[in-house]
Every structure is written in C-alpha cells, then in structure tokens.
Amino acid sequence: MQPIDVREVQAAISRFANQDVYIHLETTNGAYASHHNEGFFSAGAYIRNALIRFSRGRITGNGPYRVGLKLDFGWVYAEGLTHWEITEKGQLLLAGHDYEGRLAVALQLSHEPF
Numbered sequence: 001m002q003p004i005d006v007r008e009v010q011a012a013i014s015r016f017a018n019q020d021v022y023i024h025l026e027t028t029n030g031a032y033a034s035h036h037n038e039g040f041f042s043a044g045a046y047i048r049n050a051l052i053r054f055s056r057g058r059i060t061g062n063g064p065y066r067v068g069l070k071l072d073f074g075w076v077y078a079e080g081l082t083h084w085e086i087t088e089k090g091q092l093l094l095a096g097h098d099y100e101g102r103l104a105v106a107l108q109l110s111h112e113p114f
C-alpha cells in the first residue's frame with residue numbers, strides 16, 4: 001500500500017459510483033489486545049460483502065483522510081484513512097494505520113465479493 005494521493009483516490013472512488021459494488025468496512029482499536037489491559041475499552045465494527053450503490057463518493061481532509069459514500073437512504077463513512085492501493089482485480093483498498101503501523105480502519109470496494 002502507498003500513502004494516499006487525494007486526486008488518485010478520488011478518481012478511483014468515482015469509478016465505483018452509480019454501480020452495485022461490494023463493500024468491506026472494518027474498524028478496530030485493538031480488540032485483540034484488550035486482555036493485556038483490563039482498563040482498556042475495546043470497540044470495533046465489521047461488515048463484509050454488503051452490496052451497495054452510492055451516487056457520490058468523496059475523500060476529504062488533510063490526512064488522515066475521510067471518505068463518505070452517499071447512498072439513496074444514508075451514508076457510509078470511514079475516517080482515519082492513510083494508505084491505498086488498487087488490486088489486480090480492480091478492487092479499491094483503503095486503510096488507516098495508527099502511529100505504530102497497526103490497522104485501525106479499512107474501507108474496500110469491489111465489483112465482486114471479497
């Protein structure tokens with residue numbers, strides 16, 4: 001993965017607009033490490049292979065970045081994104097890594113299931 005280039009990522013997001021696409025969205029703040037510190041509150045969210053259609057997608061911020069996808073009846077939103085890539089299959093992978101390089105958030109779009 002490479003650091004986010006806003007123009008390139010915006011172009012990649014726009015290529016998925018107004019089509020049925022599969023989404024993977026995941027957040028974590030260390031759920032697997034919470035047993036090391038009983039006072040640490042762990043939270044996360046995960047959705048994989050949900051079929052969505054968005055009319056508008058936008059990347060914003062100065063880094064880490066935010067991506068919002070406008071659905072017919074709401075939004076999909078990810079914050080804290082730092083890196084990206086396009087796979088050989090044409091999937092858009094966006095990730096946010098913390099200051100120690102650990103994954104904190106992932107947002108992925110694909111024309112086929114992950």
